[in-house]
Amino acid sequence: MTRILDGKALAARLRARVAEEVRDLRARTGIVPGLRVLLLGDHPASLAYVRTKEKAAREVGIDARVERLPAETEEARLLARLAELNADPAVHGILVQLPLPRHIDTVRVLSALDPRKDVDGFHPLNAGRLAQLSGAPAEDLLVPCTPRGCLLLLEEALGGLADLRGKRALVLGRSTIVGRPMAALLLAHDATVTIAHSRTRDLAGECRRAEILVAAAGRAELVRGDWLAEQAVVIDVGINRVPSPDGGHRLVGDVAFAEAVGRVAAITPVPGGVGPMTVACLLDNTLRACRAQLARPTLTRSSEPPS
Ligand code: NDP
Numbered sequence: 131m132t133r134i135l136d137g138k139a140l141a142a143r144l145r146a147r148v149a150e151e152v153r154d155l156r157a158r159t160g161i162v163p164g165l166r167v168l169l170l171g172d173h174p175a176s177l178a179y180v181r182t183k184e185k186a187a188r189e190v191g192i193d194a195r196v197e198r199l200p201a202e203t204e205e206a207r208l209l210a211r212l213a214e215l216n217a218d219p220a221v222h223g224i225l226v227q228l229p230l231p232r233h234i235d236t237v238r239v240l241s242a243l244d245p246r247k248d249v250d251g252f253h254p255l256n257a258g259r260l261a262q263l264s265g266a267p268a269e270d271l272l273v274p275c276t277p278r279g280c281l282l283l284l285e286e287a288l289g290g291l292a293d294l295r296g297k298r299a300l301v302l303g304r305s306t307i308v309g310r311p312m313a314a315l316l317l318a319h320d321a322t323v324t325i326a327h328s329r330t331r332d333l334a335g336e337c338r339r340a341e342i343l344v345a346a347a348g349r350a351e352l353v354r355g356d357w358l359a360e361q362a363v364v365i366d367v368g369i370n371r372v373p374s375p376d377g378g379h380r381l382v383g384d385v386a387f388a389e390a391v392g393r394v395a396a397i398t399p400v401p402g403g404v405g406p407m408t409v410a411c412l413l414d415n416t417l418r419a420c421r422a423q424l425a426r427p428t429l430t431r432s433s434e435p436p437s
Contacts, residue, residue, distance in 0.1 A: 133396040135283050135365075141406035143182045144282070149190040150412045155420070158193065162412055163420035164225040165194040165249065166215050170208070170234070171201030176227050185226070192416055193220070205234045209242050222420035223249035225412070244421055248272050250414040252306065263318040266291075269324070270422040272415050274309040277312040279345055279407025280365045281319075287363045287396040295320040300336055302326045302353070302384065303346035308367055312344050333357075345384035355389025364390060364397040369403045 156162055165187050167180045180196050187194030199208065207228075211294070215221050224247045230236050230357060245255040251274040259271050267273050285291050299321040303309035316323045326336050328347075337343060337357040343364045345353055350370035358364065368384030383400030388398050398404055 132391045134399045137403040137406045141410035144410040152191040163192045164221045165416045167196045167225045169227045169395045223416035241431040260314045274311045275411035297321050299342035300324050300340035301344045308346040332367045339415045347384050351386040353385040
């Protein structure tokens with residue numbers, strides 16, 4: 131029997147907890163967590179993502195606003211706006227929707243964020259802290275939302291993260307957004323981690339050895355059922371649009387879901403698995419960022435060790 135991991139239900143529970151804690155924070159301090167989402171250009175998928183994030187944040191009581199800038203905005207103008215948001219005490223979380231137009235240096239922009247407001251967890255300081263992590267992240271460490279959502283799904287599937295200890299985990303994909311931070315989280319929880327990518331030889335063999343598989347390659351149904359170990363736990367991050375028989379399209383993951391069901395112990399569906407967890411983790415990160423800034427109002431320079 132394969133357990134289908136219900137990301138929607140788990141995300142709804144996390145959102146309800148965040149909503150309660152936002153209410154409580156407001157009642158105690160009068161402070162409402164503030165989130166600003168910057169979107170350059172009008173790429174339809176990015177526009178849909180930022181609207182989903184804004185709506186979900188507002189539903190839990192976060193003061194969320196999307197700021198849209200023209201695609202041709204100069205980098206200096208974007209950096210100047212980020213500096214204003216960094217300095218604004220009513221803004222606790224800042225998210226720059228990726229990908230950015232090609233004329234903008236993404237690393238420079240992400241590095242310009244106040245790391246305490248970096249709710250996507252992409253600032254080099256947060257990425258570096260995650261790379262050094264052992265055990266659960268500290269309350270003030272902002273971890274990228276998708277890998278964090280995957281870890282919560284694994285916790286749900288395994289009945290706790292202690293069960294990751296020593297397990298053979300394969301992360302398929304090495305992006306800075308999903309694959310690498312996912313591998314760091316698994317390693318921090320003592321899994322034995324392999325990262326596969328487009329140059330990996332014998333991907334099927336690597337998959338077959340995995341007790342935990344997190345697939346984030348962005349290739350529709352790349353991982354076939356017979357690549358999966360029996361009783362593996364599979365988290366499918368991929369979101370791929372494929373043509374459907376009725377002439378429209380449907381979304382599928384990186385794992386051939388129908389072939390996996392009946393073979394593995396647990397798997398996330400697409401849609402309804404990782405996607406809702408990503409959004410819920412963004413809300414939780416915004417709340418965490420707000421709390422950390424209230425506890426420590428001035429920025430610790432990266433050269434100073436955190437106390
Ligand atoms: P990227 O394109 O940045 O990275 C994909 C990774 O997969 C790369 O490391 C690439 O290898 C590897 N890869 C691609 N093709 C193959 C292959 N045939 N065999 C082995 N490895 C391969 O994607 P992202 O990490 O940003 O996203 C991955 C997927 O997750 C996408 O479908 C995306 O839509 C989805 N996603 C879903 C989210 C959610 O909330 N559910 C959030 C974020 C992403 P190499 O490095 O060698 O090129």
